[in-house]
Amino acid sequence: MKDFPGTPGTLTGLMLRVGQFTFAAASIAFVATGVRFQEFTAFCYLIASMGLQVLWSLWLACLDAYAMLAPRDLRNPRLVSLFVVGDWVTATLSLAAACSSAGILVLYDRDLGNCKESVCQRYQFAIAMAFMSWVLIDISSLIMFWLLAAG
């Protein structure tokens, strides 16, 4: 298998995973400390989805760090297939959660115009963090898919 930035077991791969973990954790922190978030299904789904993202990215960051220290080669087709499926599922769920929450926010902030600035700003940050996390997991997902297809 070829070697380029972002492949598992490299420093750039580890940095991508740490970035995904950090943004997802920040998103959870912003939503979970918000007012009455549990009354909105979309915000609960955002927490669940970002929770999955945190667990997945943390596990892969540990695996990358171990592969760099041991050292081990993680670029075998079976392992990369697992990364492809996991990254694709996590990326899709993250985008879906970020977009459904953004839909609610735009409804209250723009369409209905009854959103307190302090409350809305908290959710804006949470959604922005979720989108940042999605951008990074999507990059990882494309790299893994390219790695598997190129062989």
Next chain:
Amino acid sequence: MKDFPGTPGTLTGLMLRVGQFTFAAASIAFVATGVRFQEFTAFCYLIASMGLQVLWSLWLACLDAYAMLAPRDLRNPRLVSLFVVGDWVTATLSLAAACSSAGILVLYDRDLGNCKESVCQRYQFAIAMAFMSWVLIDISSLIMFWLLAAG
């Protein structure tokens, strides 16, 4: 470049494009005939996104049909790169639009509980069609990406 189901210029490729076009057009029809859809940014965005999907899929369906009748080979790296970018952008926008609309629907139907059955059902159909269209464009997108990476 390799040849497998769904590649441009084949019958399966054409069927995928026709499917994307049909579901996207059905989604627009269900939303655009709905009550007060223009008051909701998410539903307007769904129409715009599905409109883009209709145009993109129709253009590619015509290209596939031409390539089959002429016959021409569409599997050159430059053209496939264009398909990869176009499919990826369209797929992402479609999923984002479907999810933000689904967020609004769940809010009114489940969280607030004030959604008339006839109105809600129309939007449910529209969102279901948008998701079906996204599934098909995502399959096309993955096939194009694989085709480009495998070379």
